[in-house]
Amino acid sequence: MAAVAVGKVRVMWNPDTYRDTDYGLEDGEHFEPDLEEMEAVTTDQPHIMTLLGPIAPEELGICLPHVHLMHELPEEYGFDAQLTDQDAAEAEVEAFVSMNGRSLVECSTADTGRMIAPLLEIAGWVPAHLIGVAGRSADIFASRMPNSLDRGALAEEFLADLSVGMDGTTARAGVLKVGTSADGITEAEGTTVDAVADVHRQTGVPVTSHTESTRVALEMLARMEKWGVAPSRVIVGHVDLDERPLEEHLEIARTDAYLQFDQIGKSDVYTDQQRAERVVELIEAGYRDQILLSLDYGQRSLMTGYDGSPGLSYLSEWFMVLLMEAGLDGMTIRNLVIDNPARALTIHPTNR
Numbered sequence: 052m053a054a055v056a057v058g059k060v061r062v063m064w065n066p067d068t069y070r071d072t073d074y075g076l077e078d079g080e081h082f083e084p085d086l087e088e089m090e091a092v093t094t095d096q097p098h099i100m101t102l103l104g105p106i107a108p109e110e111l112g113i114c115l116p117h118v119h120l121m122h123e124l125p126e127e128y129g130f131d132a133q134l135t136d137q138d139a140a141e142a143e144v145e146a147f148v149s150m151n152g153r154s155l156v157e158c159s160t161a162d163t164g165r166m167i168a169p170l171l172e173i174a175g176w177v178p179a180h181l182i183g184v185a186g187r188s189a190d191i192f193a194s195r196m197p198n199s200l201d202r203g204a205l206a207e208e209f210l211a212d213l214s215v216g217m218d219g220t221t222a223r224a225g226v227l228k229v230g231t232s233a234d235g236i237t238e239a240e241g242t243t244v245d246a247v248a249d250v251h252r253q254t255g256v257p258v259t260s261h262t263e264s265t266r267v268a269l270e271m272l273a274r275m276e277k278w279g280v281a282p283s284r285v286i287v288g289h290v291d292l293d294e295r296p297l298e299e300h301l302e303i304a305r306t307d308a309y310l311q312f313d314q315i316g317k318s319d320v321y322t323d324q325q326r327a328e329r330v331v332e333l334i335e336a337g338y339r340d341q342i343l344l345s346l347d348y349g350q351r352s353l354m355t356g357y358d359g360s361p362g363l364s365y366l367s368e369w370f371m372v373l374l375m376e377a378g379l380d381g382m383t384i385r386n387l388v389i390d391n392p393a394r395a396l397t398i399h400p401t402n403r
């Protein structure tokens with residue numbers, strides 16, 4: 052495969068050339084987890100839960116807190132939306148690691164065809180931390196599932212994902228997810244929000260979200276807070292889904308929630324220069340510690356591993372340059388891509 056050029060982005064990584072090297076590993080050798088290293092962190096201390104077990108928050112490194120590597124969606128979403136190729140997903144992770152990436156939160160949930168078993172294998176072979184999520188996506192997916200209006204049953208399912216393992220594996224989820232629609236919180240979405248709040252109170256596991264409008268995002272935060280979830284433990288996802296006035300982003304920021312710019316690289320919606328400039332404006336307004344950056348690519352055509360572009364290395368390869376051009380220094384970028392995700396993803400055990 053030649054380097055893929057789409058728009059102005061030239062992707063340097065060629066998975067066909069490099070992925071077979073496996074970083075010099077022999078059969079039976081793994082980068083993670085190192086058992087001695089694993090003993091260093093236990094789940095009764097602040098930690099981040101990866102598919103391979105808990106890590107110290109300082110181990111997270113450059114992190115994309117909202118990605119998709121593998122999922123199987125209903126057929127009507129078409130072939131491009133089916134991220135079902137384990138080799139392609141592994142190649143994508145390797146491309147990310149080659150650009151100094153270290154950690155990825157795979158945000159596919161059970162209702163969007165989460166595929167934990169192959170990801171667990173990849174996690175053992177590529178020097179990256181993979182993190183899975185429990186919960187549901189927006190109503191179009193969530194309402195198709197059994198128990199979608201049963202708060203207790205959902206809470207039980209999410210708790211099992213966090214404490215036993217997901218999809219019949221031993222891989223425990225590290226984040227809880229809720230989804231909301233553009234016009235309001237539907238009944239199924241509201242049931243998930245309530246169940247996730249119940250589980251958060253018991254476990255201290257942070258919450259990530261699919262949101263499509265500022266107004267509904269604020270409603271979701273208020274509803275969670277009513278059930279005892281501090282907005283500072285919630286990531287508001289997709290705040291750059293469309294071009295929004297600064298005031299809308301400030302409204303979310305004032306709640307103490309994280310604002311996640313995760314449509315980076317999808318420049319047809321909103322240019323990355325505009326995203327970078329908005330990030331700078333929010334930092335100037337005092338909200339540096341609440342900004343998260345990610346690449347929410349749910350299609351083969353957006354991932355180099357699946358022969359698309361720009362792929363998950365785009366953040367380090369290009370968007371960080373745009374941030375520098377917009378006026379940020381290296382240490383501030385470090386805050387955005389390392390320190391903020393580490394704080395957002397840390398599980399603070401509740402000692403119950």
Ligand SMILES: [Zn+2]
Binds near residue numbers: 118347348349
């Ligand atoms: Zn997503």
